[in-house]
Amino acid sequence: MTDRRADRTEAIMRAALALAQEVGFAKLSIEAVAARAGVGKHTVYRRWPSRGLLFLDAVLTLDQHGLAHRDTGDIVADLREVMTRAADLLGRPPWGPLYQDLIGEAQHDPQVAAALNQRFIEPQTADTLARLRAARDQGQLDPDFDLDLAMEILSGPLYFRLLITQQPMTDTYIDRVLHAVFAGMSPRPDKGDTTTTR
Structure with a gap:
C-alpha cells in the first residue's frame, strides 16, 4: 500500500510538472493535474491543500545539479x-x-x-x-x-x-x-x- 501511495504521489507531481511546462503555472489546475495523473481530484487535495504547494513539491523534485560548494582552498x-x-x-x-x-x-x-x-x-x-x-x-x-x-x-x-x-x-x-x-x-x-x- 505504501509503495502504491508513493507511486501515485510521484505520478501526480510528474503530471503537475508536465502541465506547468505546457500551459504555464497560471493555467495549472488541480482538476487538470488529477486527470493527467489518472486520479480523482480529492486524491490530490488529500496530499496538497493548494496547487501552489503541489507545484513547489513538483519543482523541488527536479535535479538541482549539485549546488553545494566545494572547498578547494580558493x-x-x-x-x-x-x-x-x-x-x-x-x-x-x-x-x-x-x-x-x-x-x-x-x-x-x-x-x-x-x-x-x-x-x-x-x-x-x-x-x-x-x-x-x-x-x-x-x-x-x-x-x-x-x-x-x-x-x-x-x-x-x-x-x-x-x-x-x-x-x-x-x-x-x-x-x-x-x-x-x-x-x-x-x-x-x-x-x-x-x-x-x-
Missing part, C-alpha cells in the same frame, strides 16, 4: 563554480521558467513562501555561508566582513537578472559580480598601521 573559484551552475540551471528550461513561476506564487501564498524558504533558499544560504566562513577562517576574507551581507550581495544580482531584467547570466557577468564583491571582502592592511606617506 574561495573565488569555488563560488564561481556554484554561481555558474546556478545560472545555467535557472537560465534554461525546465528549471528557469518553473522557478520563476514558483517565486511568483510565493509572493501571494505565505505557505509556499515559507516552504520554499525552508526547503530550498535556507539550505543554499547555509551552504554558501559555511564556505564563506571557512574562507574567512583561512584568512582569505577580512575578519570583520559581514558574511550575511556578502551572501545577499552575491545572490542579489543573479535574482535581479532572472526575475527583473531577464538578461543572460553569463560567465563574464558572474566574474564582474565576484570582482566587485571581493574588492570589499579581501583582507585589509594592518588596521593598527596609521603610518602615512608624505
Whole structure:
C-alpha cells in the first residue's frame, strides 16, 4: 500500500510538472493535474491543500545539479563554480521558467513562501555561508566582513537578472559580480598601521 501511495504521489507531481511546462503555472489546475495523473481530484487535495504547494513539491523534485560548494582552498573559484551552475540551471528550461513561476506564487501564498524558504533558499544560504566562513577562517576574507551581507550581495544580482531584467547570466557577468564583491571582502592592511606617506 505504501509503495502504491508513493507511486501515485510521484505520478501526480510528474503530471503537475508536465502541465506547468505546457500551459504555464497560471493555467495549472488541480482538476487538470488529477486527470493527467489518472486520479480523482480529492486524491490530490488529500496530499496538497493548494496547487501552489503541489507545484513547489513538483519543482523541488527536479535535479538541482549539485549546488553545494566545494572547498578547494580558493574561495573565488569555488563560488564561481556554484554561481555558474546556478545560472545555467535557472537560465534554461525546465528549471528557469518553473522557478520563476514558483517565486511568483510565493509572493501571494505565505505557505509556499515559507516552504520554499525552508526547503530550498535556507539550505543554499547555509551552504554558501559555511564556505564563506571557512574562507574567512583561512584568512582569505577580512575578519570583520559581514558574511550575511556578502551572501545577499552575491545572490542579489543573479535574482535581479532572472526575475527583473531577464538578461543572460553569463560567465563574464558572474566574474564582474565576484570582482566587485571581493574588492570589499579581501583582507585589509594592518588596521593598527596609521603610518602615512608624505
